[in-house]
Amino acid sequence: MLEKILLLFCLSSALAENLCRPDASNGYKVRLSIKRALGDEAYVWNQDEMFLFRATLAFAMRNHLSGQDFQVSNILVCDETPRVSFWFIVTSPLDATRPVGKEDVEEAIRKSRSRINSAFLLTDQTLEFIGIIPTLAAPVSPDTPPWLIVFGVVMGSVGAGIIVLLVYPVVHKRLKKDEEEEELEEEEGEEETRRVKTMENGAAGDGAHNLSFTDDERFTQM
């Protein structure tokens, strides 16, 4: 009995080794650049991290092919290097000897790419799946380009400046002319009332009220 189990185990692992190899037709190469992404806070890549990777990938497969219960054991990994790069291959949960097609794996990874990245605190550039091009974020295009707004502000203020420069002297001249006309009218009006007043005073017979001096005063003041 024990021998049978041992044989099965050896067979499956041998098969697994056969399935997973570099340049496998259904496998992908993964490369992580942890030090580049995290610098001093980089974690060490060990078997626990590898377990997380396999679990995350199983999650991605479940996400894509709903209904199929992928397990960690369905993700086979081989050819690990100090670079932190390795090959993996996904086997079907129903039959451990049959690998899942490349397109399905690619779709699954594409769908859950951001979840896989965030599980390792990495980005599309530092966690690379060789052969799967990341879909770049759509460019944000605002309704009015920002440069047009700044342009509008500058153009508006310059235009206002020109109008002020052109209109100000005309307005100034007109205001001054109006002021001068008003002053002239006021002076003429005052002269008349004063002349009437002095005449009245003179008529009242208050004595020698020198009219000419009054008039002269008016003129010199002007």
Next chain:
Amino acid sequence: MGQDARPNWDSPMQFVLACVSYAVGLGNVWRFPYLCQMHGGGGFLIPYLIMLFLEGVPLFYLELAIGQKMSLGSIGAWTAISPYLGGVGLASVVTSLYLCLYYNIINAWSFWYLFHSFQSVLPWAECPINSNRTGPTEECEKATPTQYFFYRETLNIAPSIEENGGIHGGQALCLLLAWVITYLFIVRGVKSTGKVVYFTATFPYAVLLIYLVRGITLHGAINGVKFMFTPNMEHLADPNTWINAATQIFFSLGLGFGSLIAFASYNHYNNNFERQAIVVSLINSGTSIFASIVTFSIYGFKATVNYESCLERTRVLLLNTFNIAEDNINIDNVFEWIEKLNTTYPEQFAKLNNKLEECDLETELSSAVEGAGLAFIVYSEAIKNMPLPQLWSVLYFLMLLMLGMGSMLGNVTAIITPLRDFKVMSHMSSELFNGLVCVFCLLLGLGFTTTSGNYWFTIFNDYGATFSLLFIVLIEVITVSYIYGLKRFEKDIEDMLGHRPNWYWKIMWSITSPLLLIFLFIIYIVKYINGGTPTYQAWNKELGTSVVTEYPVFGQLFIGLLLVSSISCVPLTALYVFCKKRKLGNHEKREHTVSTVSA
């Protein structure tokens, strides 16, 4: 009352600042550093300073003297000196008109870049993504993001001068803004210009100072400054060094356009322009040297950044190909590892030979650029790598704007002042006349905003003013020294300043400067003849780089037309005046004979 009396500067300081603002322009920032690098770094200063004293200052003094004495624009002033040579003034006006047409386009570009700096990510820092969202646009990948932004998004450049598209809307708007601001500065003539120059003359120095401090503290800046200042005396034996020094002084001071004559014509009669001429020339040269220190620290920074990213790319390539752990190779030992891997895994190494780049700091530093390419491509590439790039970008393009606008003030004044001296124009109000000139130049300048506009811009830049100016200034100095007479000129100066110019000035005007100018003139002609068909740099979309292309026939004809139209003003006017005088002389003789007969 105000229209008959000639307006004046509010103070001599305004006149000096106007001259500084005009002379210190974009050429100080983008031509002088290039020449320094090409001709032996610090050693270039020797021919530069010698030429400053042999031709720069004396010719500057000459133009100021003429303007202040005659109190007229260039046409009126030269007609007063010698009626046959009024054409010199006319040639100046025509050359200034060409300059005005294309110079404001540079200001339009500065506005475009300035407005685009108000974004969280500078648009020239990254390539835009292509429609499949798989990677950057193809053209941008082959070139660099800064080149792509300049050639594709700013200019939308056509593959050659023959193909034409429509007007670039954004460019046209920026050009409109540039002309509106120019109008705002000159609307009242000297009264408004005088106030503006306080700002346009001083602001660039503030920014240059800030940039000097920022530049020197950048990583790798010292490489650039060392590269520039290591004098290489061998270049002094090369005649090209001296020729370039002479032409740089000449064009940098803005001689021959008539702007200096126009500015000086608004001076009081006894203004001491001798001291001012020396001061402005020295400030101009000092600014060139100052600006090149800044430029070279920026060069050094950019070269170091490029070198280090080249090393980084090589490092990643080695790590990925040989699956080595990440922290084994760092930037310092990349070259050692290359050697090691070459010996241990030769076949694998041979496979990636074509992907391996040559990383060399010297090559990066010696890639010298001048002109618009330096200002808009190289500098913006350096700026995008600085911390807080938006701030530095805004400061830098504001400085370019001040430099460009300050020079535009002189250019437009050079056109307006002589034209207003004619009785026909002086009846129009100055605001209306200035507005008409600006609108006229704006409409013609829209041609430079088309897709092939940049190639026409290059034609104007290379041929519109260079040759004609040499001719104009040569005629000017010969006229004053020999036709008008040095003695009369001395007396005029004594009248204005109270003392005669000393022997240094007289020797320069009568012997040295004319000889130098004739020599430069001949060199230019020889270069044109030997150069073959004139060529230009056409931007190739597929290759993502500029390609040297010959001008088509209509392009060469246009170049010829540009040159001939300004130079021919001189002989044509002389001929016209000669014919008019002869007709008048015959008319008088006929009248005289008639009267004697009747008597």
